[in-house]
Amino acid sequence: MGKVVIEQMGFSYPGKPKLFEGLDLTLASGQVVGLLGKNGAGKSSFLQILAGLLFPNDGQLSVFGYIPEQRSPAFLQEVFFVPDENFLPEHLSAQAYQLILQPFYPRFDRETFTRLLDRFEVNSQEKIKNLSFGQQKKVGLAMALSSGCALILLDEPTNGLDISSKSAFRKELISVLSEDQTVVIATHLIRDLENTLDRVMILDQGQIKLDADLSDLADSLHFGFSQSEVSDAIFSQSSALGVQFIQERTTQAQTVVNLELLFEGVTAGVPIASFLSKTNSLTV
Known part of the structure; x- marks a missing residue:
């Protein structure tokens, strides 16, 4: 179409x-x-x-x-x-x-x-x-x-x-x-x-702050949980149970994209798009 x-x-x-x-x-x-x-x-x-x-x-x-x-x-x-x-x-x-x-x-x-x-x-x-x-x-x-x-x-x-x-x-x-x-x-x-x-767009302050395929996010980022802070985390969020975090993925196993944590990171100002393996030009 x-x-x-x-x-x-x-x-x-x-x-x-x-x-x-x-x-x-x-x-x-x-x-x-x-x-x-x-x-x-x-x-x-x-x-x-x-x-x-x-x-x-x-x-x-x-x-x-x-x-x-x-x-x-x-x-x-x-x-x-x-x-x-x-x-x-x-x-x-x-x-x-x-x-x-x-x-x-x-x-x-x-x-x-x-x-x-x-x-x-x-x-x-x-x-x-x-x-x-x-x-x-x-x-x-x-x-x-x-x-x-x-x-x-x-x-x-x-x-x-x-x-x-x-x-x-x-x-x-x-x-x-x-x-x-x-x-x-x-x-x-x-x-x-x-x-x-298949794709997520995060709208914040009048702009689309992130526009990415879920497959690209899963290839490029590692989503995890720890009992303590992770030194190389791109973004982390503490709770009574521990720390959820996002890392740039290198040798780690692929994980499911945590959309809630991703959203919190983007709206907090973390430049998630800069860590993606493919150039995100907002065009598919």
Whole structure:
């Protein structure tokens, strides 16, 4: 489908300080990307800009060659946005809304939608207003994963889900997506996404402070735990149980990327990108 390209983008709400300034980013297809940031960092706003619901003040933004704020039909049929709050019409059932929505998305897979509702244990005949917040969230996620859209934007998708539902979502996300789809997930619930992401972006102070593939992070960094401080640690964090740390990887065995520790390091100002084995130009 092409790329998402952002060049020197700036954005602010009226009368507010700049939320983003000079932001550059390129997203190619075929990845699940985690957008991590503190509350108020602009994660939700970023997704809404990609969806064409908010408009940049400065710079250029192109999604598959379309300008999102123009909201052209060709653009809209390739982007599915699931906000954190409920966006579904409460007077309809999930099945009834699916019948209305399906014609707008040429590659919508009705069988996948039905299977996902079963997997998520949601009654497709029940009116949405009678569903819990978590069940409403699962209906939205089922629609997104069934849409066939080239770009799927999910804002806090695991918020309101119980443990089993979070596990089901992670498994279905991996199994349903095709190579020409890109998913951007904005979240502060970092542990919910472990073993799901291909790429992580950390948004802080109006900039993307780190943009890296998880494979590159695992190749370049060693994540460990010790009872005492580690002298050559890039970043460390103490707790009652000991010290979690990040080292530059040399001869150590490869470890799983600790996303929470990575996030804490980046937002504390540690230049993690400078330790990566591959040049990170914010372009994939």
